[in-house]
């Protein structure tokens with residue numbers, strides 16, 4: 001699982017950088033931030049995301065009951081965020097995107113991280129497994145295959161959105 005954790009973190013950083021390039025200006029200025037402590041808390045309840053948090057040196061004591069992982073400069077988690085953090089785009093953000101192709105592509109990008117962990121243990125998503133011992137039953141080989149697919153798709157998305165994202169790849 002350790003090698004997968006490393007590779008997943010690398011992918012999430014790549015995805016996050018693209019999201020920041022597209023949404024960073026608007027989200028950075030937003031006064032109605034959609035981050036919520038109960039969403040942040042999902043990272044604390046997840047056995048898998050806990051491993052990613054530990055890798056960054058976070059412990060349960062770093063979690064703020066009121067603000068979760070959010071601070072004035074944005075989310076403190078470089079990786080290990082709940083998948084929903086990449087899936088949600090508010091109406092203002094959607095409207096600010098240049099065209100429908102761009103919107104559809106960004107929506108697809110937002111689902112990539114969710115795809116990796118889908119049905120990891122029966123119908124349970126990888127990030128929804130709470131018991132660390134249950135993680136041992138997950139097929140790491142299948143996770144790697146999904147991760148590879150997501151990496152390929154993210155590269156295609158970078159290429160498809162090339163205009164406006166130059167310099168990231």
Ligand code: SF4
Pocket residue numbers: 023026027030031032033034035088089090091092093
């Ligand atoms: S997605 Fe919308 S509501 Fe959420 S931080 Fe960005 S601009 Fe604000």
Ligand code: SF4
Pocket residue numbers: 034035036039040043068069070074075076077081082085
């Ligand atoms: S992006 Fe970070 S601060 Fe915002 S909801 Fe997700 S984990 Fe919390």
